[in-house]
Amino acid sequence: MNLAHQIEQYLPGSLLELVKDINAQAAGRGERVYLVGGIVRDLLLGVPSLRSGSGLRFDLDLVVTGDAVKLARQVAATSRAKLLAHHRFCTAKLRYDSFTLDLATARKETYDKPGALPTVTPGILKDDLIRRDFSINAMAISLAADDYGELIDPHQGRNDLEDRLIRVLHSGSFSDDATRILRAVRYEQRLDFELEAQTAQLLKQNIPMLDTISGDRIRHELELIFKEEQPEFVIRRLDELGALPRISPFLKGEGWIADKFDRARRIKKPGQLSSLYFCLLVYPSQQEEIEQLLVHLNVPTGLSRAVRDTLRLKASLHLLDKSSLKPSEVCYLLQEYDPLAIQANAIASESPVVQRHLQLFLTKLRFVRTSLNGEELKRLGIPAGPEMGKILQALHRARLDGEIKTRRDEETLALALRDARQRPRDR
Numbered sequence: 559m560n561l562a563h564q565i566e567q568y569l570p571g572s573l574l575e576l577v578k579d580i581n582a583q584a585a586g587r588g589e590r591v592y593l594v595g596g597i598v599r600d601l602l603l604g605v606p607s608l609r610s611g612s613g614l615r616f617d618l619d620l621v622v623t624g625d626a627v628k629l630a631r632q633v634a635a636t637s638r639a640k641l642l643a644h645h646r647f648c649t650a651k652l653r654y655d656s657f658t659l660d661l662a663t664a665r666k667e668t669y670d671k672p673g674a675l676p677t678v679t680p681g682i683l684k685d686d687l688i689r690r691d692f693s694i695n696a697m698a699i700s701l702a703a704d705d706y707g708e709l710i711d712p713h714q715g716r717n718d719l720e721d722r723l724i725r726v727l728h729s730g731s732f733s734d735d736a737t738r739i740l741r742a743v744r745y746e747q748r749l750d751f752e753l754e755a756q757t758a759q760l761l762k763q764n765i766p767m768l769d770t771i772s773g774d775r776i777r778h779e780l781e782l783i784f785k786e787e788q789p790e791f792v793i794r795r796l797d798e799l800g801a802l803p804r805i806s807p808f809l810k811g812e813g814w815i816a817d818k819f820d821r822a823r824r825i826k827k828p829g830q831l832s833s834l835y836f837c838l839l840v841y842p843s844q845q846e847e848i849e850q851l852l853v854h855l856n857v858p859t860g861l862s863r864a865v866r867d868t869l870r871l872k873a874s875l876h877l878l879d880k881s882s883l884k885p886s887e888v889c890y891l892l893q894e895y896d897p898l899a900i901q902a903n904a905i906a907s908e909s910p911v912v913q914r915h916l917q918l919f920l921t922k923l924r925f926v927r928t929s930l931n932g933e934e935l936k937r938l939g940i941p942a943g944p945e946m947g948k949i950l951q952a953l954h955r956a957r958l959d960g961e962i963k964t965r966r967d968e969e970t971l972a973l974a975l976r977d978a979r980q981r982p983r984d985r
């Protein structure tokens with residue numbers, strides 16, 4: 559099957575030009591270049607290969623039968639690309655404004671033990687395709703002049719695309735690398751495919767192999783799931799298959815999540831959703847239950863803090879469930895919490911009063927500042943020290959509650975407070 563025409567239609571002009579240029583440079587070095595992986599799958603499906611989570615960029619994978627790092631270096635020198643080379647894996651990334659190209663030397667991979675990173679040795683294209691996760695991701699398109707556009711499909715990926723099936727390439731696939739369990743479900747849900755019968759059986763049998771995967775790799779897969787348009791379907795299915803409880807028995811994927819993730823999407827831009835989804839995923843748990851998961855997944859400090867704050871605030875939400883609260887009271891109850899935690903609680907809470915207070919804090923109260931600062935209070939004759947601190951806080955509170963509105967109001971109130979505090983001493 560020749561896909562030359564489809565390539566020309568599918569890739570944006572500037573990217574196509576670049577790919578052709580890379581191919582010409584490779585040919586000059588006696589090497590061949592192939593499009594592989596997701597781009598081939600998406601091109602055959604006729605769906606866009608842009609991922610909103612990666613900022614609507616084209617992420618293109620190329621396999622080189624030769625030295626990918628040297629080729630990438632050569633290409634970078636003649637185009638405006640940022641180069642990132644991984645000598646150990648014989649791969650290189652070329653970053654352009656609106657696309658990223660991953661170049662990899664065609665390679666063989668062997669797994670010394672389940673879950674470990676593979677040992678890599680150079681190979682031919684067929685070796686490179688058989689190390690891949692699923693048949694639909696194990697196709698290549700040649701870019702070489704003599705067979706430009708030719709589809710290389712040794713594992714019948716095109717049939718599986720037509721039959722809408724996710725199929726592993728061999729029975730040891732999930733035990734070699736159990737992240738493929740998470741990947742299989744992600745593609746199944748994204749593409750609305752099914753797990754091929756034997757693949758489904760192998761997947762279920764190998765759920766315990768998730769224990770062989772490092773926390774960092776599991777977290778990375780979760781991040782990829784959170785970049786999907788509707789990650790809740792992936793999470794629900796992982797729960798159903800027993801993979802989610804294997805990652806943590808406290809994570810739940812049914813019902814609740816769907817509604818909350820949907821709300822999150824209506825509030826946040828795609829690029830900012832991932833952390834919010836994570837806070838919502840752990841929301842039904844208790845803080846003690848989730849501590850171990852945070853450590854195991856090596857969750858970055860900022861997000862760990864937001865997760866802990868989310869669960870701490872959840873335990874105190876009843877304090878905010880009173881419509882009589884003044885804005886200043888709302889503000890002082892919430893100011894210690896990470897804004898992401900407040901956002902997660904605003905989405906998760908069922909109480910309209912709580913929701914209103916949390917939104918008021920997020921959209922308004924947290925930005926309220928007094929116009930006067932310490933220096934200016936000194937000029938009004940208020941000495942630095944605890945006295946000044948109290949006056950500043952009184953000004954802030956009055957601002958929050960809308961009792962004063964202007965700088966002049968602040969000065970009047972500050973002087974009145976100063977006088978009120980001085981009076982008992984004058985007597």
Ligand code: ATP
Nearest residue numbers: 594595596597619689690691692695696735737738
């Ligand atoms: P998308 O970005 O749309 O999810 P993709 O296919 O581009 O899909 P990547 O994660 O960028 O996905 O991986 C590129 C290719 O590398 C895949 O298509 C697959 O062939 C291969 N691959 C990725 N992860 C694995 C894995 N754990 N085991 C085997 N092959 C993998």
